[in-house]
Every structure is written in structure tokens, then in C-alpha cells.
Amino acid sequence: MKKVLTGIKPTGYAHLGNYFGAIKPAIELSKNEDYECFYFIADYHALTTLKSKDEMKEYFYNIACTWLACGLDPNKVVFYRQSDIKEVFEINWILCNVTPKGLMNRAHAYKACVENNEQNNLDRDANINMGLYNYPILMAADILSFGTDLVPVGLDQKQHIEIARDIANAFNKKYENVFIMPDCYIQENARTLIGLDGRKMSKSYNNTIQLFTDEKELKKKINRIVTDSKLPGEPKDLDCTINKLYKLFVDDDKAKEFEQKLKDGLSWGEAKNMLFEVANNYIKPMREKFFYYMQHKDIVDEILKQGAVKAQKCAREYLQKVRKAIGVEN
Ligand code: TRP
Numbered sequence: 001m002k003k004v005l006t007g008i009k010p011t012g013y014a015h016l017g018n019y020f021g022a023i024k025p026a027i028e029l030s031k032n033e034d035y036e037c038f039y040f041i042a043d044y045h046a047l048t049t050l051k052s053k054d055e056m057k058e059y060f061y062n063i064a065c066t067w068l069a070c071g072l073d074p075n076k077v078v079f080y081r082q083s084d085i086k087e088v089f090e091i092n093w094i095l096c097n098v099t100p101k102g103l104m105n106r107a108h109a110y111k112a113c114v115e116n117n118e119q120n121n122l123d124r125d126a127n128i129n130m131g132l133y134n135y136p137i138l139m140a141a142d143i144l145s146f147g148t149d150l151v152p153v154g155l156d157q158k159q160h161i162e163i164a165r166d167i168a169n170a171f172n173k174k175y176e177n178v179f180i181m182p183d184c185y186i187q188e189n190a191r192t193l194i195g196l197d198g199r200k201m202s203k204s205y206n207n208t209i210q211l212f213t214d215e216k217e218l219k220k221k222i223n224r225i226v227t228d229s230k231l232p233g234e235p236k237d238l239d240c241t242i243n244k245l246y247k248l249f250v251d252d253d254k255a256k257e258f259e260q261k262l263k264d265g266l267s268w269g270e271a272k273n274m275l276f277e278v279a280n281n282y283i284k285p286m287r288e289k290f291f292y293y294m295q296h297k298d299i300v301d302e303i304l305k306q307g308a309v310k311a312q313k314c315a316r317e318y319l320q321k322v323r324k325a326i327g328v329e330n
Helices: 016-030 053-069 086-096 101-105 108-119 130-144 155-174 215-223 241-249 252-263 268-295 297-326
Strands: 002-008 035-041 077-081 150-152 183-185
Touching: 002 016, 002 130, 016 035, 016 053, 016 150, 016 241, 035 053, 035 297, 053 077, 053 268, 053 297, 077 297, 086 130, 086 155, 086 297, 101 108, 101 130, 101 155, 108 130, 130 155, 150 155, 155 183, 215 268, 241 252, 241 268, 252 268, 268 297
Parallel strands: 002 035, 002 150, 035 077, 150 183
Antiparallel strands: none
């Protein structure tokens, strides 16, 4: 059985891009009997971004309840909170000692911050903490502590998986073959979503549609989608954001019908109403579950506690092998 592992950082409210790009494909994957899946909330990775204790609590439960509402089955998936697995952090430290500093200098996220500082005539390391700098090592620890084979992630995370492999190699070479080489798994059916302004849907562009906002807010957001100035009756470009979003919520036949209407000159106002209808129908049952879990956080805590027990069992085995390999345990 192949081990599949992925994490989501609780740094904001889950949006449609997270759902179609990561959560939905990960849940579909977990239904495959050939895979043993470990899905977790990367709360300690979020520390580099979060501004307060309240944000941590808020986003943590938002993401945890989102996974459950979207259909993650805790009996099939080992579902846990990163910070509950202390073994990962011990492995993290050990991995720090086989990781060349230069490798971290080349990590995209860190490099982007440095470049940004330089452009603004600041010290190159201004506002950069060691959490950000060491981020890829902790991510390697997340992955390697479980003997992960496959890591389903978006393209933006590909370099992190390559770094995890480099670190695993460095350890295996210096000591012995303890770590399994993880592979990046970029799923065919995972999609990059287009946001309200036509760019990639992302928190950093402030163009997202939250997955579980209420109906009114969903409608408002959909009405904000940028369109061209074609009038009712004029054929619309099928490459538009509304069409791209509409497709996600319906089967092929319905998608074709909608495209025909756009070609026949459906007004943007009507198109937005139709998009709202299908999106809302799709999201509604999940939204109800989401609010149920949000109101019963004790259930969520319990699910994660049980997940942590299973995850720890696995990580402990790895930690022991690592400790033996470096000579601190017999
Ligand atoms: N860095 C990932 C992201 O920003 C989150 C993450 C943390 C992760 N640890 C991981 C993803 C381990 C896959 C495997 O999306």
C-alpha cells in the first residue's frame, strides 16, 4: 500500500481554489483502496504568517471543519494536527543537521522575500524569521516521518518536495537508508482556479470566493466577477471566468448547455445568476455540515486526537530508526 500525505496551512478561510485545487482531489484519492492517506493541518507552518492567537484558532477550525464537511472520512484517512505529533519536530531538528544552508537560500519563498526586500532598499533579511527560512526542513520532516511515497500538492509546492528528497538523500548517505524518497503527485483533476479578477484565485490577490460564506455573500462575490462589456444578445467568449467556474459545479451536459447560452448571447447578469444557482446547490449540503462541525468543535477535537494517536504510532517507528541511525539510541 502506498502512503499518501499532504498538509494545508491554516492561514485563511478555505476558498473555492483550495477546494477544487487540493481538498476535493485529495478526498477522491483517499477513496482508492491502494492508498493509505495522511492528511493534516499544518498549524506550525502557519506560524510564519499568522498575526495572533485568535487567528490561529479561527483558521485552524475553519480548515479542520472544511476537510470534514467536504467528506474526509476519518476512518479512512489519518487526519491530524501537525503540532500534535512531537516526533516530527525531533526529526526536524535532526534533519537541520544534514541540510546545507545553501539549499535553504535557494528556496523560492525565502528568495522571494529577499528579492522583495532588495527592491525596497531594505536589508536583505529584513522581516524574515527563521521559521520562514527553515520552512522547507519542517516540511521535509512532515513528509519523511511517515515514509511517504506520494505527496499530492500544487505546482507551487514542487520545489519543497525536491528539497525533501535532497534532505532524505543527505541523511541516507551520511547514516543509513532510513528515509523513503517521496514523489510529488500533481493530479490531473486538480485545477488552478481563476479568481474574481481573472487572475489565479489566491489569498494574496484578494480575489477569492470563500467556500463556506453564506448565500448572500456568495451572490455578492459572484456579482463582482469581472466581465467584458459585451451587451445582452452578443455572443460571449467561452474563455471567461464565469464559464470556467460554472463548469466546476455541473456535469458535461449542463456545461455544454451553458456554453450554448453564452454563445447565444446570454446577458452577464443572467449568467451570474445561473452560476450562483449551481454553485450554491453544490455547496449547500457541505456548508450545513461545516456549520455543524463549527458548532461542535469538541467532535472535531476528538477526531483529530484519534488521528494523532494513529499518526504518532507511525512517526514513532521512524523516529526510533532515525535515533538509532545517528547513535543516540541502541
Ligand atoms: N507548504 C504547504 C503549503 O503551503 C503545506 C504543507 C506543510 C505541506 N507540510 C506539508 C504539504 C507536507 C504537503 C506535505 O501548501
